[in-house]
Amino acid sequence: MSEKEFDAGIYFIGHISTPWTTRDMCPRNPMETDKICQVILKEEFADGLKSIEGCSHILLFYWLDQADRNRLQHQPPIDDKIHGVFALRSPSRPNPIGISAADLVKVEGNVLTVRHIDCLDGTPLIDIKPYFVHADSKPDATVDWHQKRSNPLPPRG
């Protein structure tokens, strides 16, 4: 797929600073780590942060720019079966958007200090939203393949 076929354009509005500089170092999911990370918004977007300090949790959207965008199925390390990328949280997908529901620890100017992020250091930031329990929290959700997975690996975060 060539660039001219894109349907819409994304702005990188900042980046995320984490302790993980290779993919092997990254935690397998955001809850496997409570390491402090920083979200650095470009100054030109800083006005968009007004009132964010009152959010206990935020949804961070980032761009997994090292992902394979052409792969539609994948065998994850925690299972011996192949699944579709839309049933996985793997970076591989047509639009490599990553999301974490992070604890917001502190806001200082255009820098947010957060916990529960699993992405590589320097990952481009593309959006931030407040986390609303009534819309976003689904405590009874289930994922069948994940419950039956062959290899419940220990965390590496």
Place this chain on the structure above:
Amino acid sequence: MSEKEFDAGIYFIGHISTPWTTRDMCPRNPMETDKICQVILKEEFADGLKSIEGCSHILLFYWLDQADRNRLQHQPPIDDKIHGVFALRSPSRPNPIGISAADLVKVEGNVLTVRHIDCLDGTPLIDIKPYFVHADSKPDATVDWHQKRSNPLPPRG
């Protein structure tokens, strides 16, 4: 901001069919409606759905192509104060990505039947992810401005 300044490109991988054809008709959030909606994936991406039928809930990512991408602050209809777009779920934001945690009702080929979507009919689809309770559910999250809002409007969904 002109198109040549974009940092990355998005593919529309399908679209969402809903009962709402104008912005005024849309529910104010996905939980204000339990109307059945359909997510229609383009055939070329259908292999990515393998194993999704075992997900009770999915995160749907869509592109709010009618949004104002240059607005950084906004007074929402439910409050008399101005907030930054990153503390709001308004479509207005630099990258107009919408997200809903939807109930997955049924999968038939490349068509997903879902509940709890609030977007306009025909909205472009950009990603689908399985909802994992351990990472995505934050039942104790709070949003200070929303708890103190001046106008808790009734639902219109």
